[in-house]
Amino acid sequence: MRYSRRMDGLPPYLFAEIERKIAEKRKQGVDVISLGIGDPDTPTPAHIVEEMQRQVADPANHQYPTNRGTDEFRKAVADFYRQRFGVELDPETEVFPLLGAKEAIAHICFNFLDEGDLCLSADPGYPVYTSGPILAGGEPYPLPLLPEQGFKPDLDGIPEDVLERSRMLFCNYPNNPTGAVLEQGDDFFERLAAFGREHDIAIIHDNAYSEITFDGYVAPSYLETPGAREAGIELFSLSKTYNMTGWRIGAVVGNADIIAKYWTLKSNMDSGMFSALQRTAAFALSGSQECVREMCEIYSRRRDLVVDTLRDIGIEVTPPKATIYIWIRVPEGYTSNSFADMVLDKCGVVVPPGSGYGPSGEGFVRISLTAPDERISEALERIRDNL
Numbered sequence: 001m002r003y004s005r006r007m008d009g010l011p012p013y014l015f016a017e018i019e020r021k022i023a024e025k026r027k028q029g030v031d032v033i034s035l036g037i038g039d040p041d042t043p044t045p046a047h048i049v050e051e052m053q054r055q056v057a058d059p060a061n062h063q064y065p066t067n068r069g070t071d072e073f074r075k076a077v078a079d080f081y082r083q084r085f086g087v088e089l090d091p092e093t094e095v096f097p098l099l100g101a102k103e104a105i106a107h108i109c110f111n112f113l114d115e116g117d118l119c120l121s122a123d124p125g126y127p128v129y130t131s132g133p134i135l136a137g138g139e140p141y142p143l144p145l146l147p148e149q150g151f152k153p154d155l156d157g158i159p160e161d162v163l164e165r166s167r168m169l170f171c172n173y174p175n176n177p178t179g180a181v182l183e184q185g186d187d188f189f190e191r192l193a194a195f196g197r198e199h200d201i202a203i204i205h206d207n208a209y210s211e212i213t214f215d216g217y218v219a220p221s222y223l224e225t226p227g228a229r230e231a232g233i234e235l236f237s238l239s240k241t242y243n244m245t246g247w248r249i250g251a252v253v254g255n256a257d258i259i260a261k262y263w264t265l266k267s268n269m270d271s272g273m274f275s276a277l278q279r280t281a282a283f284a285l286s287g288s289q290e291c292v293r294e295m296c297e298i299y300s301r302r303r304d305l306v307v308d309t310l311r312d313i314g315i316e317v318t319p320p321k322a323t324i325y326i327w328i329r330v331p332e333g334y335t336s337n338s339f340a341d342m343v344l345d346k347c348g349v350v351v352p353p354g355s356g357y358g359p360s361g362e363g364f365v366r367i368s369l370t371a372p373d374e375r376i377s378e379a380l381e382r383i384r385d386n387l
Ligand SMILES: Cc1ncc(COP(=O)(O)O)c(C=O)c1O
Pocket: 038, 099, 100, 101, 102, 103, 126, 172, 176, 206, 208, 237, 238, 239, 245, 249, 250
């Protein structure tokens, strides 16, 4: 078979590799504990599941959906953004449904990149910030997120020739994988929007974790910033917000021109989202958000468990105020990979190496809080015994 050159440049997907390693270990009879992929272990709240059951039974939802999304879904997202972030969106032109944020991260690259064009991608970052640009025929250019800079990119340090070739930028706060957040008064989004406008670079802010926050922290939307919409869009996802990772639903919001182009792209690629799912998502967004608060309590308890145990072992960590991840510096003498390999081989515990998220992730591993408390405790005890 002859495959495209573009496939040669594509690295194997981080979690596909990890899944392969887990399967191998389990075949050997090892009781593997995965603190790898960030996939909520608790079910979608019952009221959302029950609404989906009602919607699936309705024949009105059984035909091709409109590619542009149902009116009620777009309106529910706009209402949610008004209530939650104080952001006004026109549901006709500034909201569009996604089959999860991941598809948008990959596909939006086709709207912006031609051969030789660059995408500025947070490093470490969600792996599709790198593979999306490659698939579209462009190139990712890593924007290092360093601890000493609060895991925010140095926008002023990007070389002029890189800026000239750059068409788009991916970043996300609250941040996967580092857990970094933008504190109140932080002007990063203002600088980001100004940067996008000045250099004609589309800002794609990936807002997958804004609802998973702790200790009273409230995460902002990129679109709250004046002038942000002129420079870009935000991707919102229901995956982590409502434990709906398997359902595949999110929305792109913001710049109407970018969204119109994305609609053109998508209508040539897929036939929209199951109407029953759009109606159920509208129901989830407009109903009680108590289930989200309950999830945050669970994650915050697990975060404390991990941070306290690691400190006890002698590994210093900053407790994140958001996301479902803890970003940990590996102990002296290890690399990201050697620590992740040791933890898998000796402890039967899966932690993704930080280097899997980009070169600046070297020296770190990520722990996901999406396993039951007792499994997290057991995993940490196994690590303690082997250090
Ligand atoms: C930063 C980030 N963006 C996007 C996604 C994908 O979200 P979705 O399930 O909506 O495709 C994830 C999933 O882990 C993520 O961590």
